[in-house]
Amino acid sequence: MPDLQAPPRALRPAARIPVRFGGAGGGVGELSWGQREIWLTMLRQRSWLPIGGWSRLAPGTTLSDVAGELRWIMGRYEPMRTRLRFGPGGRVLQSVADRGTIGLDVYDCPDADDPEAFVVALDARDRARPYDFVEEWPVRMGVVRHRGTPTHLSTVMTHLVTDGLGGRLFLAEVAGRRAAPLPPVAGTQPLEQARWQAGPAGQRQNASALRHWERTVKLLPPARPPSAVDGPRFYRGELRSRVLPPALHVLSERADADSSQVLMTLLAQAATEAGGGPAVLRPMVSNRFRRGFETVVAMVAQRGICAADVAGVPFAEALRRVGAAAMAAYKYAYVDPDATAALFAEAGADPDAGLWFNDRRVATRQGFAGPLPTVDELRAAPPGAFRWTVAQDDPFDPLSVDVDDAPGGFLLTVFTDAGRLARGGAEALVRRAEALAVHEAIGLVESEDR
Incomplete structure (x- = not known):
C-alpha cells in the first residue's frame, strides 16, 4: 500500500497543456430529472460528489496521447462539456458547449518519491478542492511524470456527469477506442431528456x-x-x-x-x-x-x-x-x-x-x-x-x-x-x-x- 502523503510543494502542476475540443450538441436548458436529483443531493450533502479515480498509464504513453484522450472524451460526451447557469429565483440551468478549451495539468513527482503515492494524494486533493459549477469544466485530469516519464493519471469528475452504470460504459468506451473506432455516441442526452420531460409525454x-x-x-x-x-x-x-x-x-x-x-x-x-x-x-x-x-x-x-x-x-x-x-x-x-x-x-x-x-x-x-x-x-x-x-x-x-x-x-x-x-x-x-x-x-x- 503506497504512502498516501506527498510533499505539498509537489502537488503544484509543472505545466498546463491547453486542449481544444469540439463536439456535436450544445445549448442551454433545464436540468434533466436525473441531473436535478443529484444536484439536490449535492446541496443537501454540501458536496460536489466527485467521482472517478486514478490509473497507471501504459508504458510508452506520452503527454500527447493523454491530451488526445481528453480531447476525445470532451468531444464525444455532452455531459463532459456541461456547466451550470443560475437563472432568476435560483433556477439551475445546464449549459452545453459545442467547443472550448480545457487544461490538462502535468505534475512532476520528485525522483525519490513513489509515483503511486503521489497520484493517490493528487486524486484526493482534486476531490477535496472546491468546484465552480459555472466556470469549471466537469473534468479535472492530471498526469503524473516520474523521472520525466508519464506514469499515472488522475481523472475526477462531478457526479452531474454520470451515474455509476454510465461511468462503467464510459470506461469501456475509452478502453475500446484504442482497439477499433467506436460508432457515434448513442442515447438520449440530458438536454434532449429535459425537453421530453417538459413536453406532454x-x-x-x-x-x-x-x-x-x-x-x-x-x-x-x-x-x-x-x-x-x-x-x-x-x-x-x-x-x-x-x-x-x-x-x-x-x-x-x-x-x-x-x-x-x-x-x-x-x-x-x-x-x-x-x-x-x-x-x-x-x-x-x-x-x-x-x-x-x-x-x-x-x-x-x-x-x-x-x-x-x-x-x-x-x-x-x-x-x-x-x-x-x-x-x-x-x-x-x-x-x-x-x-x-x-x-x-x-x-x-x-x-x-x-x-x-x-x-x-x-x-x-x-x-x-x-x-x-x-x-x-x-x-x-x-x-x-x-x-x-x-x-x-x-x-x-x-x-x-x-x-x-x-x-x-x-x-x-x-x-x-x-x-x-x-x-x-x-x-x-x-x-x-x-x-x-x-x-x-x-x-x-x-x-x-x-
Missing part, C-alpha cells in the same frame, strides 16, 4: 409517478427535528461479509428471485423488527430500462419509493410483497424531483424517512458462479466484520445501505444520522440482515434435504 409520466409517490408519502411519519447528539451527527460504517454472498446465492436461486430483491427483503425485515410498521424502502433505480437510456453516459439514476408490510410473515411471503412494491418503485422513480419534494412538504411528511438502498454490485448482480453452498459451509462462515470509518458534521444520505462486491464477499456501507438512529442501531440493522440471510438459507437447504 413527460408530463404524463410525471403525473402517473406522482400518484404512486402520493400514496406512499401518506404512510410516512411527520417531519420532526433530530435529537441532540454529542459529537458529529453523521457516520459511515462498513460491514465486510463473507457469508452473505453464499446465503444470497441459495435464497435467490431457490426462490427464483432477483438477488437485489432478496437483499431488499432482508433489510426490510431487519428494519421492521427494529421499528415496526410497514418498511419504507428508497431504492436507487438506474432508469436504464427506458428507451434511449441504455447506453447513455449521463446521470439518469433516481431514487424510488415503496412500502411493504413484512412484519411477522414468512420470508417467502415477505419476498413476494417486497418484489411487488419494488416493481412499483422502479417504474415510478422516473419523476420530477421538485414535484416529489412538494408532495412531502404539502403532507408535512419526513422527506428522509425509510431505508435508502443502492445495490452497486457488478460481478454478482446477475447471478452467482459455482454450485450452491452446503449447510456446513453456511454454518462455518463467520459473521462479517464491522467498523466505523467516517464521522462528520456535513450530512450523508439518511439511513442508507450501499452494497458492493468486494474481495471474498460483499461490502455493505451504512450511513446514519445519529440524531435519527444511533450508530448501534445502524450496525444492528445490517448485522440482523446478514443473520436473517444465513438463517433462511440454512432452513431452505435443510428442508429440501429432508
Whole structure:
C-alpha cells in the first residue's frame, strides 16, 4: 500500500497543456430529472460528489496521447462539456458547449518519491478542492511524470456527469477506442431528456409517478427535528461479509428471485423488527430500462419509493410483497424531483424517512458462479466484520445501505444520522440482515434435504 502523503510543494502542476475540443450538441436548458436529483443531493450533502479515480498509464504513453484522450472524451460526451447557469429565483440551468478549451495539468513527482503515492494524494486533493459549477469544466485530469516519464493519471469528475452504470460504459468506451473506432455516441442526452420531460409525454409520466409517490408519502411519519447528539451527527460504517454472498446465492436461486430483491427483503425485515410498521424502502433505480437510456453516459439514476408490510410473515411471503412494491418503485422513480419534494412538504411528511438502498454490485448482480453452498459451509462462515470509518458534521444520505462486491464477499456501507438512529442501531440493522440471510438459507437447504 503506497504512502498516501506527498510533499505539498509537489502537488503544484509543472505545466498546463491547453486542449481544444469540439463536439456535436450544445445549448442551454433545464436540468434533466436525473441531473436535478443529484444536484439536490449535492446541496443537501454540501458536496460536489466527485467521482472517478486514478490509473497507471501504459508504458510508452506520452503527454500527447493523454491530451488526445481528453480531447476525445470532451468531444464525444455532452455531459463532459456541461456547466451550470443560475437563472432568476435560483433556477439551475445546464449549459452545453459545442467547443472550448480545457487544461490538462502535468505534475512532476520528485525522483525519490513513489509515483503511486503521489497520484493517490493528487486524486484526493482534486476531490477535496472546491468546484465552480459555472466556470469549471466537469473534468479535472492530471498526469503524473516520474523521472520525466508519464506514469499515472488522475481523472475526477462531478457526479452531474454520470451515474455509476454510465461511468462503467464510459470506461469501456475509452478502453475500446484504442482497439477499433467506436460508432457515434448513442442515447438520449440530458438536454434532449429535459425537453421530453417538459413536453406532454413527460408530463404524463410525471403525473402517473406522482400518484404512486402520493400514496406512499401518506404512510410516512411527520417531519420532526433530530435529537441532540454529542459529537458529529453523521457516520459511515462498513460491514465486510463473507457469508452473505453464499446465503444470497441459495435464497435467490431457490426462490427464483432477483438477488437485489432478496437483499431488499432482508433489510426490510431487519428494519421492521427494529421499528415496526410497514418498511419504507428508497431504492436507487438506474432508469436504464427506458428507451434511449441504455447506453447513455449521463446521470439518469433516481431514487424510488415503496412500502411493504413484512412484519411477522414468512420470508417467502415477505419476498413476494417486497418484489411487488419494488416493481412499483422502479417504474415510478422516473419523476420530477421538485414535484416529489412538494408532495412531502404539502403532507408535512419526513422527506428522509425509510431505508435508502443502492445495490452497486457488478460481478454478482446477475447471478452467482459455482454450485450452491452446503449447510456446513453456511454454518462455518463467520459473521462479517464491522467498523466505523467516517464521522462528520456535513450530512450523508439518511439511513442508507450501499452494497458492493468486494474481495471474498460483499461490502455493505451504512450511513446514519445519529440524531435519527444511533450508530448501534445502524450496525444492528445490517448485522440482523446478514443473520436473517444465513438463517433462511440454512432452513431452505435443510428442508429440501429432508
